Amino acid sequence: AQTVTQSQPEMSVQEAETVTLSCTYDTSESDYYLFWYKQPPSRQMILVIRQEAYKQQNATENRFSVNFQKAAKSFSLKISDSQLGDAAMYFCAYKGGATNKLIFGTGTLLAVQP
Amino acid sequence: IAGITQAPTSQILAAGRRMTLRCTQDMRHNAMYWYRQDLGLGLRLIHYSNTAGTTGKGEVPDGYSVSRANTDDFPLTLASAVPSQTSVYFCASSVSISTDTQYFGPGTRLTVL
Numbered sequence: 001a002q003t004v005t006q007s008q009p010e011m012s013v014q015e016a017e018t019v020t021l022s023c024t025y026d027t028s029e030s031d032y033y034l035f036w037y038k039q040p041p042s043r044q045m046i047l048v049i050r051q052e053a054y055k056q057q058n059a060t061e062n063r064f065s066v067n068f069q070k071a072a073k074s075f076s077l078k079i080s081d082s083q084l085g086d087a088a089m090y091f092c093a094y095k096g097g098a099t100n101k102l103i104f105g106t107g108t109l110l111a112v113q114p
Numbered sequence: 115i116a117g118i119t120q121a122p123t124s125q126i127l128a129a130g131r132r133m134t135l136r137c138t139q140d141m142r143h144n145a146m147y148w149y150r151q152d153l154g155l156g157l158r159l160i161h162y163s164n165t166a167g168t169t170g171k172g173e174v175p176d177g178y179s180v181s182r183a184n185t186d187d188f189p190l191t192l193a194s195a196v197p198s199q200t201s202v203y204f205c206a207s208s209v210s211i212s213t214d215t216q217y218f219g220p221g222t223r224l225t226v227l
Contacts, residue, residue, distance in 0.1 A: 004156075035215075045157075045204060045218035091156060100164070100211045101147070101172055104156035 002027045004094050006105035013082045014113050020067075021077045021108045023092030031097030034068065034075045039107075040088040048090070051075065079110075087112040117141060118219035120205050126225045127195050135190040135222050137205030145211040146188040147172075148180060150201040151221070157204065163188055164211045195226045 003026045013019035025034070036048040051059045051068050058066050063083075067076045079086055092105040121136045139146065144165045149157040149172075159172030163182040177199060179191045188207075192199055205219040 033215075037218075043202065043221045043223075045206075045221075047215060047217070050215060095216075097212070100145070100162050100170070101159040102149075102157070102206075102216060104158075106154055106156045 002029070002032075002094055002096060002099075002103050004092055004103050004105040006092055006108050008108045009106075010109045010111070012111045012113060013079070015082055015084060017082055018078060018080045019082055019110065021079075021090050021092075021110065023075045023077070023105055025073050025075065025092075025094050027073070027094065027096065029096045029098070033095045033097070034066075035093040035095070035102070036064070036066070036075075036077045037091045037093060037104075038086075038088045039091065040085075045091075049077065082112050084112050084114060086110065118205055118207055118217060120203075120219040120222050122222060123220070124223040124225075126227065127192075129196055129226055131195050133192045133195055133224070135192075135203055135205075135224070137188045137190070137219060138186050139188075139205075139207045139219075140186065141207060141217070142185060143207035143209055143217075144185070145208045146182065147206040147208075147216060148178070148188070148190045149204045149206065150174065151204060152201050160190065160203075162211075192224075195224075197226045200224060200226045 034051045038046045063080045093102045118139045147162045148160040161180040203222045206216040208216045
């Protein structure tokens, strides 16, 4: 069975600095997708970034980028120039190409210090 | 375009009562999902629907039922609520069951006493 592990329950970063959130996963599938979702205090689940496993190039969305290491089954999220609005719970998620569900990690709570 | 709406926003319910959580999407997505979010466990899939008229069980389906009479609506019913069903419930949708990206509603916080 596929699993997603986020080993950092909490992280903190200074405003304007860079922070990296870790995520590892376990799968025997070759076709899959990886995601980072942000959940602010409003509770809304917001898609931050997605990565297709077949793509070698790391996905980037403005200040958010990933370091996708397929062989190591690692999918970390880098937030550059951190802003107060980035404070939230961040979830890493996996979806197999042939499955119908997202498998979530337990989340990392990110605090941004002014 | 509202995306996905859920109702109610929050609810306190006595154990043994029946409750239906509503979910409506206006994106004409074929696939819809229900997840529950519990502290320390992330989100877990309860039920899903590939398309109108079909449903399937997810990871934690016991105590819940769903129906999909049309494309837009995907209600989740707790026939006889128990305290362990206290959770935040999220509805999500995607273009199709094989499409990677799922979009989430705002969630319903349910407390069963």
